[in-house]
Amino acid sequence: MSLQEQDIxxxxxxxxGDTRSLAELYDRYTPLLxxxxxxxxxxxxxxxxxxxxxxxxxWKRAAAYDPKRGTVAAWLLTVVRTRALDRYRSLSSRAxxxxxxxxxxxxxTAEPSASATQGQLGxxxxxxxxxxxxxxxxxxxxxxxxGLSQSEIAARLQSPLGTVKSWTRQGLARLRELxxxxxxx
Amino acid sequence: xxxxxxxxxxxxxxxxxxxxxxxxxARLEAHLATGCAECExxxxxxxxxxxxxxxxxxxxxPSAALRDRVMAAIGAEGARGAEATAAPRRExxxxxxxxxxxxVEMPRRSPWAIWAPVAAAAALAVTSVVAWIQSARLGAELAxxxxxxxxxxxxxxxxxxxxxxxxxxxxRHALLEPTTAGDPRLRARASYDPxxxxxxxxxxxxxxxxxxxxxxxxxxxxxxxSLGLVQPDDRGRAVLRLENVGISPTLSAFAVSxxxxxxSPRRDAPSGxxxxxxxxSG
Numbered sequence: 001m002s003l004q005e006q007d008i009x010x011x012x013x014x015x016x017g018d019t020r021s022l023a024e025l026y027d028r029y030t031p032l033l034x035x036x037x038x039x040x041x042x043x044x045x046x047x048x049x050x051x052x053x054x055x056x057x058x059w060k061r062a063a064a065y066d067p068k069r070g071t072v073a074a075w076l077l078t079v080v081r082t083r084a085l086d087r088y089r090s091l092s093s094r095a096x097x098x099x100x101x102x103x104x105x106x107x108x109t110a111e112p113s114a115s116a117t118q119g120q121l122g123x124x125x126x127x128x129x130x131x132x133x134x135x136x137x138x139x140x141x142x143x144x145x146x147g148l149s150q151s152e153i154a155a156r157l158q159s160p161l162g163t164v165k166s167w168t169r170q171g172l173a174r175l176r177e178l179x180x181x182x183x184x185x
Numbered sequence: 186x187x188x189x190x191x192x193x194x195x196x197x198x199x200x201x202x203x204x205x206x207x208x209x210x211a212r213l214e215a216h217l218a219t220g221c222a223e224c225e226x227x228x229x230x231x232x233x234x235x236x237x238x239x240x241x242x243x244x245x246x247p248s249a250a251l252r253d254r255v256m257a258a259i260g261a262e263g264a265r266g267a268e269a270t271a272a273p274r275r276e277x278x279x280x281x282x283x284x285x286x287x288x289v290e291m292p293r294r295s296p297w298a299i300w301a302p303v304a305a306a307a308a309l310a311v312t313s314v315v316a317w318i319q320s321a322r323l324g325a326e327l328a329x330x331x332x333x334x335x336x337x338x339x340x341x342x343x344x345x346x347x348x349x350x351x352x353x354x355x356x357r358h359a360l361l362e363p364t365t366a367g368d369p370r371l372r373a374r375a376s377y378d379p380x381x382x383x384x385x386x387x388x389x390x391x392x393x394x395x396x397x398x399x400x401x402x403x404x405x406x407x408x409x410x411s412l413g414l415v416q417p418d419d420r421g422r423a424v425l426r427l428e429n430v431g432i433s434p435t436l437s438a439f440a441v442s443x444x445x446x447x448x449s450p451r452r453d454a455p456s457g458x459x460x461x462x463x464x465x466s467g
Contacts, residue, residue, distance in 0.1 A: 019259055021428065026255060028354055032239070039242035048251045055255045059262060073354075077239050125241040136442045143204035150199050151206045169198040169231075176234040 015062040022059055029073060033080040035122075040084040040145050043115035046091065050084040057083065085147035128178035134172030139164055189223045197224055201231035350378040350385050357461035359439045366443075367460030368392070373441065377465065379433035386425045386439065391417035393443065400448045402455060404438040405431045411452045415441065438464045 007028075013021035030051065037047035037054075057079055065075050129137050138157065142148050150168065154161045196213040199205040205213065217224055350356060361373035370390040377384040386401060393399050399415040412430070417423040430436065440462045442455035449456040 001321050019256065020260060023252075023256060030252075031244075032354060034247045034251075035242035035245045036239045044245075044247070047245075047248050048254075049332060051247060052251065052255050052258060056258050056262060059259045074236060077236065081239070122240050122242065122244060125237050129241060140202060140238065143202040144197070146233065147338050148204065150204050150208045150209070153204065157333050165199060168204070169195045172198045172201065172231045172234045175237065179252065 004027045004067075004071050004073075008067060010045060011065055013060045014059060022055070025058070025072075025076075029076050032073070033076060036077060037080055037084040040081070040088055041091070042146075044087075046087055047084070050087050051080060053087075054080040054083045078170055081144075081147075088147065098111050111119055123174075131178060133167075134175065135159075137169045140171045140175070143168065156185060189221050191223065193224050194227045197227040198231045201228060201235045236327070271332065281443055283451070350376055350381065350383050353378040355379050355381060357433065357436075357465045357466075357467040359465045361439055361441060361461040361463035363461055364459055366458040367441075371441075371461050373439075373461055375439045375463065377430060377433075377436065382428070382430050382432065384425075384430045386412075386415075386427065386429045388415060388417060388423040388425075388441075389421060391415060391421045391423055393417075396446055397457070398444050398446055398448055399460070400442050400444045400455065400457075401425060402440045402442065403430055403436055406435045407437070409440065409454060411449065413450050416446075433467075438462060 007025065010021040010025045014025070033054065034047060034051050037050040038044060041047045041050060054076070058076065067073065129141075132140075135157070139150075139153055142153050142156070143150070148156065150164050151161055154164045157164065193213060193216050196205060196209055200210065200213055205284055213224075217228075355378065357377045357379065358377040359377075361368050361371075361375065363371040368390070371388075372390055373386060373388040375384055375386040384403075388399075391399055399417075401412040401415050402409040404410075410431070412427055413425070415423050415425060440455075440459050442449065442459045443457045444455065445457070
């Protein structure tokens with residue numbers, strides 16, 4: 001049975017009320033999901049809250065997963081990213097209301113910590129990102145980790161919308177090229 | 186059908202990242218609905234790159250307490266009754282947690298009958314985290330061979346400790362291909378879990394001459410280390426479960442050599458020809 005088939009079986013059992021199946025998914029994927037939430041929110045406490053909300057959503061709404069749209073793992077990443085971005089937006093607006101200075105999340109990128117093998121792929125992707133033109137890297141990182149729309153990105157970078165669109169395409173295409181299939185695992 | 190234009194491909198990149206403004210998104214979705222193969226392909230590629238962005242986040246572990254909190258919250262949700270699901274809620278059989286690779290009885294209906302259709306715009310057609318987790322498994326291998334080897338792997342992982350080798354998100358895989366010295370029908374596949382330092386290696390079409398044995402090697406710190414003889418059944422299949430294979434960063438490949446009966450006299454070098462070789466992913 002492939003990992004994807006095992007994951008689907010876990011989701012189906014979770015949907016039927018089996019908490020152990022959800023625990024199994026938690027153990028398998030939290031090491032991939034938590035770093036994403038932390039990268040977006042930059043606070044372990046907020047990242048844990050977002051991951052917790054995401055798993056509760058998965059538990060309550062397992063039926064929302066559509067295998068035709070991608071793997072369970074990809075869906076879990078989408079759920080976590082969405083919850084983390086929601087939290088990020090509400091925290092940012094609160095911080096603005098309270099007059100706090102917002103840290104630029106792109107500039108504040110943490111150094112990679114050498115941990116486990118996940119780090120190997122991570123390091124490779126970070127190296128690939130580092131070779132992109134700075135504007136290309138900036139637009140895809142702002143879009144993915146801050147959840148800004150292209151017009152919001154254009155406003156922030158004071159660049160025309162059409163330019164932001166083409167940086168986005170060039171950046172993702174280049175990233176894809178730099179990470180050939182055999183290196184993805 | 187609306188004709189493919191480079192402009193749409195550009196929108197596909199923003200779509201994969203979830204950063205399109207509403208008007209652009211509506212425009213692209215209308216175009217995608219007409220079934221543009223070029224855009225679908227572009228979207229797959231861009232989605233793959235997007236999934237990799239998640240992997241660029243520095244590795245980090247949440248506190249151990251998070252797991253308890255999540256499970257407690259889920260228990261509380263369960264007690265209140267979860268939201269309506271297509272399948273009736275029922276308690277699963279209580280005892281032992283099923284092994285990862287074990288076959289579990291599921292209601293047999295149409296396979297996806299219990300999955301409600303979804304139109305969440307956020308659920309992009311991301312296919313490629315597969316790559317992240319298991320693409321080396323796929324590699325250049327033919328689907329049929331893969332299915333056979335996977336079925337062997339399944340039988341090899343009947344208990345949960347070994348199933349964990351295959352289920353680990355950090356597992357590394359190697360597809361062993363015949364070298365010019367090997368029978369071109371030779372096939373093997375290795376899965377290695379860095380956490381437990383265990384590996385499962387499955388072989389097919391192995392047929393050694395009567396006076397010879399196959400020997401499996403791992404390349405550790407650039408040098409071969411014997412993992413023992415491979416003894417196929419009468420159909421040429423073999424499954425090896427290996428412990429203490431080594432620490433992940435030191436391992437680069439698996440290899441098979443054809444040796445005199447009993448194996449190479451040395452544990453650190455094959456004496457016969459190397460007939461199969463496969464680099465480890467990751």
